[in-house]
Amino acid sequence: MEFSAPNLLAQLLAAPHRHTCEAPKDARGLYGLVDHLGYLRYIGSTKSPGQTFYSRIHQKHRSGSEHLSHYFSTMYNTGRMWRQRLDRATEADGGIAKKLRNAFVARHCRAVWVVLPDTADIGRLEAEVIAIAPAETTAWNGHKTAVYDEPVDLVDETIRHLGWGEREMAALERQRQHSLALSGGVANARATYAPEAHLPSFPKGPFRFVALDVETANNDRGSICQIGVACVRHDSSIVSWKTYVDPQVQEWRFTDLHGISAHTVAGAPVFTEVIAVLREALQGLTVYQHSSFDCGSITAACQQIRVSPPAWNWRDSVQIARKAWPELQGNGGYGLANLKSVLSLNFVHHDAGEDARAAAQIVLLAEQVGRGLTISTSPRLPSGPVSVRLAVAHASALARGRAGTHVLGEVEITQANVDNSHIYLRGFFDQFPSDAIGGSNKASIAPRQVSVDYGGDAPVMTDLDGSKKFFRNRSLAREFFMFHSVRAGDFAVLERLAPYQYRLRLRRS
Helix, strand or coil: CCCHHHHHHHHHHCCCCCCCCCCCCEEEEEEEECCCCEEEEEEEEECCCCCCCCHHHHHHHHHCCCCCCHHHHHHHCHHCCCCCCCCCHHHHHHHHHHHHHHHHHHCEEEEEEEEEEECCCCHHHHHHHHHHHHHHHHHCHHHCCCCCCCCCHHHHHHHHHHCHHHHHHHHHHHHHHHHHHHHHCHHHHHHHHCCCHHHHCCCCCCCEEEEEEEEECCCCCCEEEEEEEECCCCCCEEEEEEEECEEECCCCCCCHHHCCCCCCCCCEEEEEHHHHHHHHHCCCCCCEECCCCCHHHHHHHHHHHCCCCCCCEEEHHHHHHHHHHHHHHHCCCCCCCCCHHHHHCCCCCHHHHHHHHHHHHHHHHHHHHHCCCCCCCCCCCCCCCHHHHHHHHHHHHHCCCCCCCCCEEEECCCHHHHHCCCCHHHHHHHCCCCCHCCCHHHHHHCCCCEEECCCCCCCCEEEEEECCEHHHHHHHHHHHHHHHHCCCCCEEEEEEEEEEEEEEEEEEE
């Protein structure tokens, strides 16, 4: 029996997440490790003879020694679950911490697997699957990702489940302190202060809309260490507000990027205090973010403290910029760094207050460009002529145009297309690369995928269904229809930007 890497990867991605103790004791093959957030992070195999899913996942990855190839043990060697292997001075406390870590992984992490016969070349198949897997699904492979910060609430739940008392709690706290001392961090004990003395007063409205930006300490979106808000008044003037936030984490990966460290936020308010102020201050306002990162960070930080995210009216200034300056697609794009240059904006990148102000300025400049944009909930637009700098930048971008693109063809959209979320590509299907065309079901996906920019937050990755002759990932068509409010009779125009990169745009009937 032949096994293809795309087929096996599809099976791993679709497999149900199971507790590590449920791993089969009499089977071998490929497997994946799923973190406490529900994300597949590691792909491996039982390529060694005699090794089973259970022995590899439950007995090695979960309960093996940290700092080796036992990834659950390594990635959660943190906080109260930390121990230093072979350290006689902390051996007793470290044993308690390791028991906690084992229980935490068993309760809050998961695994997936695909059974293969012993006759299969499991090692080769593992390498082929890893080679085509999305980067986020192999983030742990080769220890490419830093150890997690302690998931405090889930660790607390695990301790309650174990029924541990004061002796164990004291041992775990000593382990946490040892970990902090060795890592050069600072204890993430909660600072005692009067919040009103450390939080700046939020500006008084009314405001037309606001823009919000966050900086984070590490790859965990909830590790917010600074928040900035730019408030736009009805005369289009901007007043800014920002604060440092103590994320109470040990790992600081982005200090070189934004200059914020554990020492910077010492004594700063924690997220609980900050979100209480912002929840009320931004209620009822349109809140712009530049991409979806900031909303995701606020949501993640709220989940960590077990409160509901605020019900703000989020909008994306990237999408506003896409509509205002479509010619920048493929010509530098819509990141703040490029827009700073093209629109002659003056701000310091990676400062939350400055970046929030930049996002607000982008929205205001887009209003002046017009092109049918509806920017905010207020009908009042800023007065005054379009700035000279914007006109020059806009003309320059137009001159660059859509160089390098090639129109493959266009398709008239029917109501059936809209109802069933697909766009038939039959008239120019032969112009797609053959290695991006697969079979009629997900079990026969192509070895390569293409990237399709439809105007939304990010391009969609998909291969093509060679039988039905449309993009296999139907979310692409669905999101394209919704984003552009497509009606039957409109036309979808497909352009090739580069090999394996395409743009789908709308032409009204």
